[in-house]
Amino acid sequence: MNPAADNSPKVRTRFPPSPTGALHLGGARTALFNWLFARHHGGEFVLRLEDTDRERSKDEHVTSILEAMEWLGLNWDEGPFYQSKRFDRYRAEALRLVAEGKAYWCHCPAELVQQKREAALARGDKPQYDGTCRDLGLGPAPGAVIRFRGPRVGATVFNDLVKGPISFDHAELDDLVILRSDGSPTYHLAVVVDDVDMAISHVIRGDDHVNNTPRQILLYQALGAMPPLFAHVPMILGGDKAKLSKRHGATAVVAYREMGYLPEALINALARLGWSHGDQEVFSVAELVEHFGLEAVGKGAAVFDADRLAHLNHHHLQHAAPERLAALLPPFLAARGITAWDNEVLLKAIPHLVARTPTLRELADWAEPYLLDEPVMDQAAQTKFLNPAGAAVLKRVADMVTAKGVEDSPALEEGFRELAAELGAKLGAVAQPTRVALTGRTASPGIFEVMGFLGRERVLKRLEHARRLAQG
């Protein structure tokens, strides 16, 4: 029965990272698509750690992958399962296949197989296992492996949910190792046994797995199981159009958190890499769940564009609650040496700051002048605006604030304009020295807003401090 049919069992997808490294962008997108597909269909999402390679699998990577998944909000319904805990199960299935004549023990030394492979490659042939032990009827022995006995003729065809029908001639497939000489399963065996045991209905994975698919379908059949439906999503490429890797700079998901990106922004960016919903660019996670579908996934590989992520992050930052941003900011402030501040000021400042800051890191930078006891004076700004003329302006501004307070912006603006007119200058002639006095910088939110969230006392104090500097 076809799992996609309406009367079929429920949708169950899985994300099976190998804990040999951190969760990177490509893996995160695969996880996201599986998660979205399951959520969209009201199905279940399973997390499974493919740690059959005991050499390269590391606990620290498991930890960081789970952490990244949680940060992204990709919650799983079952797992994490560990393949390393199921070795007996895989071994039993491999032995069963041998007993049924669907697999066989192979005594070929690994080095010899490797040599033949290289020779074939050098000759320009397809490197395949030559089947030396295929019909020898060998039994177990030290160093022996179990190979799957694949069909020699015919072809396996499957209908990829993203790419359409894909066909592989069996002559292109060789007898792959399913159980290593140390008794551990290889990827192909473990993945198939698990997907059967875990009742996975849809396998959504990277493009680089298409040619594994016919081998796995053959394995499902040998095990007497119904294959799931497959959907191969295109790769994510780096700027050089090659498969995304560490060479392309930041690829680990957690690196984006550290750079000050919001998880929903990364999710949004990843979702739009290869998937689309008309012309819509900005999505909330809920909207993604609502609209996601495999039919709208493109076939071509996509280049990850950091500029788009930044833009999306900026957008999501502007729509996030100030309270939440304030709660996310401490690490970024700490990185700037700021460990204590008036949170009320921060909360009031954030809405005026986010329009200018694409990331939390920059938000921390822009918030700094308002959180420090005294702003750090930018030298160029000080030289340009805090001069004797500026001192006179600051004195008048201070008088104004003393008289009118900082809450009444219209009144302050009127005062500023009168002063500017008196000086025969534009508003900037008053605003800029004031801005430098209050923030130490030439760029900030509107000057009356700044006064508003800084508060009367701080404003007066900074005005006085700057006036002294200006007088020399």
Add this chain to the structure above:
RNA sequence: GUCCCCAUCGUCUAGCCAGGUCCAGGACACCGGCCUUUCACGCCGGCGACACGGGUUCGAAUCCCGUUGGGGACGCCA
């Protein structure tokens, strides 16, 4: 080398399945302008693509074939 996949602006993409309404739409980036107390936001405008060649058709970005280009895979990694 062999096999598999892919091919619309610099990038992400809509359109393609059910050919005409597409001298191809949106977004990012870039450039110009407006707004303006600075920097941004925002708004307006500009630049910019159907890889190439055949075929089918009255008509092709859309269908077919080929070429070229790109990617992926060919492990006792996953």
